[in-house]
Amino acid sequence: MTLTIVLVFAAALFGIGLYGAMSQQSFVMLMMGLELMLNSALLAMIGFWSLGLAGAPEGQLLAIIVMAVMAVEMAVGFALVVAVYRKRQADMTESIGTLKE
Amino acid sequence: MSPLVLTLPVALLAGAWLAAWIDRLAPALWGGRAAGPLAPLRDGAALLARPNATTEAPDRLTRWLAPGTYLVLAAAGLSVVPLAPGVAAVDSPVGIVVWGACEALTVVAVFLHGWSPNSPFPLIGAYRYTAIGLPVMLPSMFVLIAAALPAESLSLIAVVEAQREVWNLVRQPIGLPLFLIVGLTLTLRGPFDFADGADIAGGTSAEESGPGRALWQLARLTMLTAFSAMAATAFLGGPLGPGLPAPMWLALKTVAVMLLTILACHALARTVPSRMLHLLWVAALPLSFLHLALAGWVAL
Amino acid sequence: MTLVSIIALGLFAVWTGWRVFVVDSMVRASFSLMLSFLCTGGIALILHADYLGAATVFMMAVEMMVMAIFMVMFMMNPAGLNPMKMVHQERLSILMGALAFGVFVGAVLRSDLPDAPVAADRPATFDLGTELLGPSMLIFETAGVTLLAAMVAAVVLSSRTGRYGEADAGARPPGLTEGGDPAGRQPEEGGHHHHHH
Numbered sequence: 001m002t003l004t005i006v007l008v009f010a011a012a013l014f015g016i017g018l019y020g021a022m023s024q025q026s027f028v029m030l031m032m033g034l035e036l037m038l039n040s041a042l043l044a045m046i047g048f049w050s051l052g053l054a055g056a057p058e059g060q061l062l063a064i065i066v067m068a069v070m071a072v073e074m075a076v077g078f079a080l081v082v083a084v085y086r087k088r089q090a091d092m093t094e095s096i097g098t099l100k101e
Numbered sequence: 102m103s104p105l106v107l108t109l110p111v112a113l114l115a116g117a118w119l120a121a122w123i124d125r126l127a128p129a130l131w132g133g134r135a136a137g138p139l140a141p142l143r144d145g146a147a148l149l150a151r152p153n154a155t156t157e158a159p160d161r162l163t164r165w166l167a168p169g170t171y172l173v174l175a176a177a178g179l180s181v182v183p184l185a186p187g188v189a190a191v192d193s194p195v196g197i198v199v200w201g202a203c204e205a206l207t208v209v210a211v212f213l214h215g216w217s218p219n220s221p222f223p224l225i226g227a228y229r230y231t232a233i234g235l236p237v238m239l240p241s242m243f244v245l246i247a248a249a250l251p252a253e254s255l256s257l258i259a260v261v262e263a264q265r266e267v268w269n270l271v272r273q274p275i276g277l278p279l280f281l282i283v284g285l286t287l288t289l290r291g292p293f294d295f296a297d298g299a300d301i302a303g304g305t306s307a308e309e310s311g312p313g314r315a316l317w318q319l320a321r322l323t324m325l326t327a328f329s330a331m332a333a334t335a336f337l338g339g340p341l342g343p344g345l346p347a348p349m350w351l352a353l354k355t356v357a358v359m360l361l362t363i364l365a366c367h368a369l370a371r372t373v374p375s376r377m378l379h380l381l382w383v384a385a386l387p388l389s390f391l392h393l394a395l396a397g398w399v400a401l
Numbered sequence: 402m403t404l405v406s407i408i409a410l411g412l413f414a415v416w417t418g419w420r421v422f423v424v425d426s427m428v429r430a431s432f433s434l435m436l437s438f439l440c441t442g443g444i445a446l447i448l449h450a451d452y453l454g455a456a457t458v459f460m461m462a463v464e465m466m467v468m469a470i471f472m473v474m475f476m477m478n479p480a481g482l483n484p485m486k487m488v489h490q491e492r493l494s495i496l497m498g499a500l501a502f503g504v505f506v507g508a509v510l511r512s513d514l515p516d517a518p519v520a521a522d523r524p525a526t527f528d529l530g531t532e533l534l535g536p537s538m539l540i541f542e543t544a545g546v547t548l549l550a551a552m553v554a555a556v557v558l559s560s561r562t563g564r565y566g567e568a569d570a571g572a573r574p575p576g577l578t579e580g581g582d583p584a585g586r587q588p589e590e591g592g593h594h595h596h597h598h
Contacts, residue, residue: 002407003514003515004514005404005407005408006444007505007509007514010505011509012415012418013414014502014505015499015501015502016415016418016419016421017418017498018498022490022494022498023488023490023495024422024488025487025488025489026475026476026487028468028476029421029430029487032421032422032431032434032468033422036421039418039437039438039441042457043441043444046441046444046450046453047444047448049450049519050448050450050518051517051518052515052516053517053519054517054520055523055525057528057529060450060452060525060529061533061537064529064533067457067460070464071460071464072547072551074467075552076551078467078471078559079554079556079557082559092487094489158480160426160428160429193451194451194524194525195526198452198455198459201459202455205458205459205463205466206462208463209435209465212466213432216428219480228470231466235466238463254527255452255526
């Protein structure tokens with residue numbers, strides 16, 4: 001019962017994150033959507049570890065890996081944002097359109 | 102959580118008063134006039150009576166949330182410190198990580214304090230502070246992990262237990278100076294006072310007056326108390342000591358670290374942010390990493 | 402009691418997650434996201450994952466602080482003093498979000514979830530430590546090397562001395578007005594300048 005509730009919340013966070021990642025025009029807001037999706041994965045993993053795996057340590061390990069992925073994604077993502085802005089003065093996804101048509 | 106949580110506000114307020122008085126004693130070092138113990142109370146009451154300054158279109162929610170968060174973080178940091186061997190207000194098995202979380206959220210609180218008045222100098226202070234405060238988290242964590250290695254646990258109660266024979270200050274001598282750097286940054290003092298510096302007209306407190314200013318100063322002093330207690334626990338053995346009751350030993354060691362911090366704050370000069378960044382990344386961080394490697398090698 | 406606090410924190414996490422994309426002030430958006438993460442950390446603490454909860458709070462505070470700085474750098478309306486809504490393909494996104502939520506909830510409700518709660522006195526942090534440095538050492542070390550690679554990549558991508566010359570050579574800051582000239586002295590060289598706003 002508790003596991004179901006935790007997973008429903010994780011699903012809601014994932015849905016909101018997906019909406020944000022697909023709809024936002026600004027790079028930084030898009031990355032916030034990605035962060036929310038990873039947040040939901042983290043929450044789901046902690047829920048499963050605590051309520052479904054009887055505390056097997058591999059569950060915590062996967063949660064740590066999700067946190068490492070979050071850190072890597074943010075670091076490289078923001079470096080890319082800075083590099084794209086320096087090259088093309090683009091701070092919105094609509095502005096980089098050289099591959100269009 | 103035990104009923105000891107109720108002692109936290111009393112301890113924080115008493116510590117803040119003591120720290121404010123020691124601050125006013127410091128001018129005696131360079132020939133100025135020292136003030137009596139009631140001076141902080143007088144100044145605080147005078148501040149409360151002054152009008153509260155307002156700016157154009159401030160972020161009202163964070164205007165009061167920032168000092169409030171700062172106070173709560175000081176309380177949270179102090180709550181994991183053991184008051185007697187085996188007794189803490191919040192017995193957390195990961196006390197060191199909880200303190201690290203309080204440090205990180207302090208940077209957020211100071212940034213919000215500088216962001217909220219919608220004014221240039223506070224924003225500059227907030228940005229400068231973030232540029233310095235975030236890198237300072239790294240030596241802080243290395244030093245605390247090194248202090249936790251002899252205890253083989255992240256719980257502060259275990260860290261205190263592991264110091265029964267010898268204090269961490271003796272077997273890891275550069276830990277406390279590095280941790281003092283962290284303390285000066287957390288409490289916006291001395292060489293790390295980039296947030297509230299006089300060179301940017303008071304920085305994040307430039308637009309503060311009256312009760313808002315009093316609250317912010319109180320928050321900084323309570324954070325100094327919490328930091329001193331944490332340093333005393335991690336490096337000076339906390340509540341351990343013969344003779345006196347354990348909380349009294351903790352209080353004595355906290356006051357000692359407080360004296361050291363305020364002395365460092367008034368004695369050391371502040372340099373430009375770029376040079377301080379350089380010093381942090383090139384000197385303090387590798388030093389703390391070597392310190393951790395040495396502590397790990399000794400522990401193995 | 403535990404269930405009530407989990408539900409409260411979960412609702413607050415979802416609400417602050419939604420507020421991220423609704424508020425006008427960009428700094429408030431990044432700190433709203435931080436609150437969402439803090440709720441996840443809180444739920445982890447309630448579920449006896451002490452280290453994970455505290456580490457989530459720690460990491461996310463620092464990450465969201467960095468994100469707030471990037472917000473103010475790259476968004477034209479950081480304080481939210483004017484209303485702003487910069488979205489594209491909004492209907493499709495709402496549909497996809499709702500679809501994802503529906504699919505996941507359906508999967509959760511239909512499947513037979515295991516019921517094996519962790520014992521409250523289990524030393525979770527100790528277990529995690531021995532697991533990381535014992536059977537899963539390879540994963541741990543790989544994660545460490547990946548983080549190092551990410552650090553090097555981030556520094557290389559954003560360093561000012563680029564690979565083929567200065568990184569902002571030929572760069573032109575945004576104009577004071579739409580499509581206008583930037584403030585300050587104009588660079589002497591002519592040539593092709595793309596500037597978007």
